[in-house]
Amino acid sequence: MDQSTVELIRSSLGPLLEGMVKGTIPLTAISFVLGLLLALVVALMRLSPIWPVSAIARFYVSVIRGTPLLVQLFIIFYGLPSLGATIDPWPSAVLAFTLNVGGYASEIIRAAIISVPRGQWEAAQTVGMNYPTTLRRIILPQAARVSVPPLSNTLISLVKDTSLASTILVTETFRKAQELAGPTFEFFTLYMVAAAYYWAVCLVLSFAQSRLETRLDRYVAS
Amino acid sequence: MTEHLLDVQGLNKSFGDNHVLRGVDLIVPTGSVTVLIGPSGSGKTTVLRSLNALEIPDAGTVRIGDVSVDFGAKPDRRQITELRAQSGMVFQSHNLFPHLSVLRNVTEGPLVVQKRPAAEVNAEALELLRRVGLAEKAEQFPYQLSGGQQQRVGIARALAIKPRLMLFDEPTSALDPELVGEVLAVMKDLAADGWTMVVVTHEIRFARQVADQVLFLDGGVVAERGTPAEVLDHPKEERTQRFLHRLIDPL
Numbered sequence: 001m002d003q004s005t006v007e008l009i010r011s012s013l014g015p016l017l018e019g020m021v022k023g024t025i026p027l028t029a030i031s032f033v034l035g036l037l038l039a040l041v042v043a044l045m046r047l048s049p050i051w052p053v054s055a056i057a058r059f060y061v062s063v064i065r066g067t068p069l070l071v072q073l074f075i076i077f078y079g080l081p082s083l084g085a086t087i088d089p090w091p092s093a094v095l096a097f098t099l100n101v102g103g104y105a106s107e108i109i110r111a112a113i114i115s116v117p118r119g120q121w122e123a124a125q126t127v128g129m130n131y132p133t134t135l136r137r138i139i140l141p142q143a144a145r146v147s148v149p150p151l152s153n154t155l156i157s158l159v160k161d162t163s164l165a166s167t168i169l170v171t172e173t174f175r176k177a178q179e180l181a182g183p184t185f186e187f188f189t190l191y192m193v194a195a196a197y198y199w200a201v202c203l204v205l206s207f208a209q210s211r212l213e214t215r216l217d218r219y220v221a222s
Numbered sequence: 223m224t225e226h227l228l229d230v231q232g233l234n235k236s237f238g239d240n241h242v243l244r245g246v247d248l249i250v251p252t253g254s255v256t257v258l259i260g261p262s263g264s265g266k267t268t269v270l271r272s273l274n275a276l277e278i279p280d281a282g283t284v285r286i287g288d289v290s291v292d293f294g295a296k297p298d299r300r301q302i303t304e305l306r307a308q309s310g311m312v313f314q315s316h317n318l319f320p321h322l323s324v325l326r327n328v329t330e331g332p333l334v335v336q337k338r339p340a341a342e343v344n345a346e347a348l349e350l351l352r353r354v355g356l357a358e359k360a361e362q363f364p365y366q367l368s369g370g371q372q373q374r375v376g377i378a379r380a381l382a383i384k385p386r387l388m389l390f391d392e393p394t395s396a397l398d399p400e401l402v403g404e405v406l407a408v409m410k411d412l413a414a415d416g417w418t419m420v421v422v423t424h425e426i427r428f429a430r431q432v433a434d435q436v437l438f439l440d441g442g443v444v445a446e447r448g449t450p451a452e453v454l455d456h457p458k459e460e461r462t463q464r465f466l467h468r469l470i471d472p473l
Contacts, residue, residue: 119313122317123311123319124319125274126274126306126380128303128383130303142320219320219321219322221365
């Protein structure tokens with residue numbers, strides 16, 4: 001590696017880190033938390049015995065999973081203004097990613113809730129719990145254990161998917177790399193640095209996942 | 223306070239085309255033990271599960287103490303909740319909460335639902351665990367216990383909500399044979415202490431020793447009822463005789 005490449009990498013580390021800390025990471029964190037809340041609501045709607053409620057949830061999941069995330073982003077940022085709703089880049093990105101996580105994670109949460117044996121609901125009822133209490137105290141803690149691996153997948157995908165926000169002018173990691181690469185034509189080097197940053201974040205998340213799984217497995221016979 | 227803690231009239235229940243209960247009546251005097259026996263599919267578990275509305279009968283009334291629910295009149299959630307609060311239930315497959323310690327399994331109902339003070343609830347729960355012989359297991363998780371111990375925690379959990387009536391749904395059927403005795407012993411103790419109990423079981427010896435009345439169910443009706451001596455030793459009905467014969471001599 002020649003001197004100028006080393007210098008370029010060194011000078012790009014700061015701006016790309018800024019893209020991570022101010023763009024990718026908060027975008028991921030906010031969208032994931034909001035997306036999980038939405039997903040829980042959608043999962044419970046989907047499990048509802050009232051058919052219009054479950055039909056709405058089913059339709060939502062179908063649309064989110066059946067259309068590209070990039071198209072969803074463009075509809076929100078470039079499409080909605082023609083209907084009179086103009087949303088800034090950042091909130092547009094948060095909205096798109098939240099809706100996307102909400103769709104995918106709802107199916108994970110629904111499956112995890114179903115995986116808790118029927119007898120747990122019944123036992124909770126016999127000690128007097130109503131539906132929300134049963135859900136909060138008995139069902140969701142057990143569903144959480146089952147859903148950590150697939151939800152970790154969703155989170156790790158989201159970290160990388162936030163790079164799509166570069167297309168709607170959000171200054172996150174990848175956009176920073178593009179901005180630095182443009183004038184210098186050092187595409188390979190700068191995109192490799194960006195890739196390394198994404199990978200590093202995902203490694204940390206994978207580590208956190210296994211710690212969390214160990215914690216949640218403590219009440220299960222090995 | 224009436225003399226009969228539990229009074230059940232005209233229970234009917236269908237699952238699709240399958241008419242599992244065809245008018246079951248049942249009276250359980252306060253402080254007595256009633257054992258339900260019968261072949262699989264006879265409706266005995268459905269009767270038991272109707273008493274706390276885990277199964278909603280199509281028709282019939284269940285009265286426990288001063289709480290009465292007429293299932294034919296489409297009871298609302300509040301009525302069902304009130305009925306459920308009258309009884310504690312022990313399941314065939316214990317259904318302990320696996321993510322909670324033994325102690326917290328027992329305290330969950332009193333703390334979270336009844337919102338009673340923690341110090342009092344914890345002391346009572348430890349006393350209940352001591353009573354079923356498991357005080358030293360309080361901080362363990364259910365998976366660390368044997369099947370018999372799990373079932374005894376299930377009994378303590380049911381007692382903790384201070385029910386008037388205890389329901390047992392085949393509490394020993396899923397246990398290894400050598401663990402059955404410790405669970406039946408706890409149930410015998412409860413009976414001796416004056417608990418009102420309804421027990422679905424295949425343990426004929428237990429029924430003979432502990433029951434005040436035995437009901438033999440077959441095809442969704444009570445085919446025969448009486449004292450253990452009447453039903454178990456001198457059954458009048460041929461189907462009761464055949465069932466008991468199969469239990470004693472499966473081959």
